[in-house]
Amino acid sequence: MPDPTHGCSCCNLAAGDDTATEKIRKAIDIQAGDHKHFQAHWSKGEPVIVTGGLDRTYGLSWEPMVMSRAMHDKSRTGVTVLNCLNWCKEEYSLSLFFKGYTEGRLDLAGWPQMLKLNDWPESGSFEDRLPRHNVEFLSALPFKEYTHPQSGYLNLAVKLPEGHLKPDTGPKLYTAYGFSQQLGRGDSVSKLSYHDSDAVYVLTHVKEMTFTPSELAKMEQLKEKHRVQDEREIYAEELQNPKSGALWDIYRREDAFKLKEYLRRHFKEFRHTYCLPLKQVVDPIYDGVFYLNAEHQRRLKEEYGIEPWRVVQNLGDAIFIPAGCPFQVRNLKSCIQVSTGFVSPESIHECLRFTEEIRVLPREHVAKEDKLGVKKLIIHAIRQVSNDLEEVTNLKKHMSGRLLDLADDSNLQDFNRVLHFLLASRRIPSHLQQGFLALRRDLPDLTSRAYELHKEVNRGMVMPLARSKEREELKSMLGKYRQIEENMMKLEKEKDTTMLSISRLQMRNEQLNEEVTNLRTAAENDVGDRSKLCNDEAWKLEEKIDHNSAEIVRLQATNEAIGAKLVKFSDEAKRLHKDAHAQHYKVLNLEAMAAAYERNVENTMDKLVIMEQNWKQQVQALDY
Numbered sequence: 001m002p003d004p005t006h007g008c009s010c011c012n013l014a015a016g017d018d019t020a021t022e023k024i025r026k027a028i029d030i031q032a033g034d035h036k037h038f039q040a041h042w043s044k045g046e047p048v049i050v051t052g053g054l055d056r057t058y059g060l061s062w063e064p065m066v067m068s069r070a071m072h073d074k075s076r077t078g079v080t081v082l083n084c085l086n087w088c089k090e091e092y093s094l095s096l097f098f099k100g101y102t103e104g105r106l107d108l109a110g111w112p113q114m115l116k117l118n119d120w121p122e123s124g125s126f127e128d129r130l131p132r133h134n135v136e137f138l139s140a141l142p143f144k145e146y147t148h149p150q151s152g153y154l155n156l157a158v159k160l161p162e163g164h165l166k167p168d169t170g171p172k173l174y175t176a177y178g179f180s181q182q183l184g185r186g187d188s189v190s191k192l193s194y195h196d197s198d199a200v201y202v203l204t205h206v207k208e209m210t211f212t213p214s215e216l217a218k219m220e221q222l223k224e225k226h227r228v229q230d231e232r233e234i235y236a237e238e239l240q241n242p243k244s245g246a247l248w249d250i251y252r253r254e255d256a257f258k259l260k261e262y263l264r265r266h267f268k269e270f271r272h273t274y275c276l277p278l279k280q281v282v283d284p285i286y287d288g289v290f291y292l293n294a295e296h297q298r299r300l301k302e303e304y305g306i307e308p309w310r311v312v313q314n315l316g317d318a319i320f321i322p323a324g325c326p327f328q329v330r331n332l333k334s335c336i337q338v339s340t341g342f343v344s345p346e347s348i349h350e351c352l353r354f355t356e357e358i359r360v361l362p363r364e365h366v367a368k369e370d371k372l373g374v375k376k377l378i379i380h381a382i383r384q385v386s387n388d389l390e391e392v393t394n395l396k397k398h399m400s401g402r403l404l405d406l407a408d409d410s411n412l413q414d415f416n417r418v419l420h421f422l423l424a425s426r427r428i429p430s431h432l433q434q435g436f437l438a439l440r441r442d443l444p445d446l447t448s449r450a451y452e453l454h455k456e457v458n459r460g461m462v463m464p465l466a467r468s469k470e471r472e473e474l475k476s477m478l479g480k481y482r483q484i485e486e487n488m489m490k491l492e493k494e495k496d497t498t499m500l501s502i503s504r505l506q507m508r509n510e511q512l513n514e515e516v517t518n519l520r521t522a523a524e525n526d527v528g529d530r531s532k533l534c535n536d537e538a539w540k541l542e543e544k545i546d547h548n549s550a551e552i553v554r555l556q557a558t559n560e561a562i563g564a565k566l567v568k569f570s571d572e573a574k575r576l577h578k579d580a581h582a583q584h585y586k587v588l589n590l591e592a593m594a595a596a597y598e599r600n601v602e603n604t605m606d607k608l609v610i611m612e613q614n615w616k617q618q619v620q621a622l623d624y
Contacts, residue, residue: 032142053140054316060136062205064098084114085186104209110218114188116176126171156343159381169341178331188331197341205336206245243315249308253324258304286367324350477580
């Protein structure tokens with residue numbers, strides 16, 4: 001943890017500077033990645049604002065109609081909202097609620113209705129109900145090491161192991177109507193309260209309500225009837241910004257006791273349910289029934305010398321509220337906010353104090369339940385610290401080994417995971433952080449080079465074996481080629497023999513045909529037994545001709561089969577000839593490469609040894 005008194009010009013405020021706005025203005029300039037600046041303020045229990053959160057998102061719309069469709073639940077027809085005039089809960093349909101968010105809504109007396117939808121969803125998780133908007137919200141969160149609701153390294157609320165009931169710290173959706181003028185009664189406010197943990201609110205949408213001149217005039221008449229001081233111009237400068245959405249008053253933890261004392265003295269001057277004066281107070285902050293207007297804030301400063309940080313939250317701003325800081329909010333416009341709680345190490349003592357304070361509240365008090373279970377969180381956080389020490393041991397083991405060992409993907413991933421954790425959680429001393437960042441940046445290139453050198457050495461060592469293997473392959477190819485040539489020669493010889501047999505049979509058939517013709521002619525000229533003898537002889541010769549013709553057909557089919565085999569062997573011979581030619585050049589190249597590798601192996605091994613020595617020196621310089 002950095003020393004909060006160093007490294008931040010915001011911390012050196014003039015002792016006589018009593019303008020709260022100036023104090024918070026100097027903290028607003030914190031950038032999303034400036035952990036040291038953030039921790040310098042956070043460790044002192046100061047609220048922090050990080051601007052431009054929506055610039056880091058994917059651009060998903062938070063417009064009212066989009067939210068109405070996304071939040072629609074078929075199992076319910078409406079939502080339970082809080083009316084800021086009588087502080088009673090009412091049921092509205094989503095479409096009607098968001099219509100009033102955009103266009104404004106007046107009651108029967110002409111007074112603007114200020115409705116709030118708090119802690120949505122009431123059941124289930126924000127991630128399950130609005131998965132795309134959940135991703136959008138997480139992308140807008142700054143300092144995720146603290147704020148991420150599932151994997152924040154410095155968020156003790158996520159330290160519980162699987163199977164344990166985890167505290168519901170959010171995210172939660174807050175949607176409220178808002179009006180720039182202070183009405184006096186029915187203002188859209190979140191009354192003075194604590195959080196049992198740290199919290200961050202991201203303003204994702206604002207919409208200004210507009211009313212007609214006659215409606216505004218009617219409101220002024222009602223204000224006079226209410227006898228509430230007209231403070232329309234108090235925050236005129238801030239309200240000129242069209243992106244302004246909410247006005248926060250945040251008190252120091254140290255001022256909570258005096259603040260409670262002031263409220264106990266003056267509680268009869270405040271109104272709450274049905275706008276009736278308060279009759280009693282149990283705990284002025286835990287009750288959640290007070291909102292200090294400008295007059296009470298002035299008197300608070302006069303009587304007790306305390307005043308809040310006053311912060312105007314603009315669209316896209318993320319405001320961090322430390323645990324134990326009393327705060328109140330007034331919505332200057334209709335706003336959509338998403339909030340998540342977290343438990344930072346800097347605020348753990350405040351969370352413990354909160355647990356002890358709620359123990360003495362009456363049993364039926366609204367704030368009586370200990371939802372956080374901070375003692376259980378501390379136990380499991382300590383246990384995880386022990387596990388983290390094992391991770392550090394792992395890191396040192398990798399760093400004490402060979403650079404070549406980190407070229408293995410699993411080892412490199414494990415090393416990077418632990419190193420990222422240590423850097424993100426700022427567990428590494430500041431004077432070594434740049435060295436570790438450089439190590440993480442250069443390590444992939446170093447391991448890649450070491451791996452390539454190692455491969456080059458291996459290639460040089462196995463090159464003779466590869467060359468011998470390729471030679472054997474070439475020899476095998478040539479043997480197959482010679483075998484095919486021999487087979488083709490045998491087939492050609494067989495084909496020639498068959499063709500000769502076919503020719504002989506064809507010549508024989510021609511001779512037999514002539515004899516048959518002569519016999520038939522003789523049979524026609526002769527009569528009696530001689531004619532019959534000639535016909536019988538001719539019939540026998542014709543049978544022989546048919547037999548020869550069948551043999552010719554068989555021999556021709558044999559020749560066709562031999563021809564097909566010759567074509568197949570010829571194609572295979574061409575392929576083998578081509579492959580053998582390529583293999584021959586491959587063998588020649590391998591012989592040339594082997595000679596080159598044999599010369600370079602020794603030089604490459606020297607380079608690898610030098611890289612390992614440099615790695616050892618770099619690691620020794622980062623040892624802590």
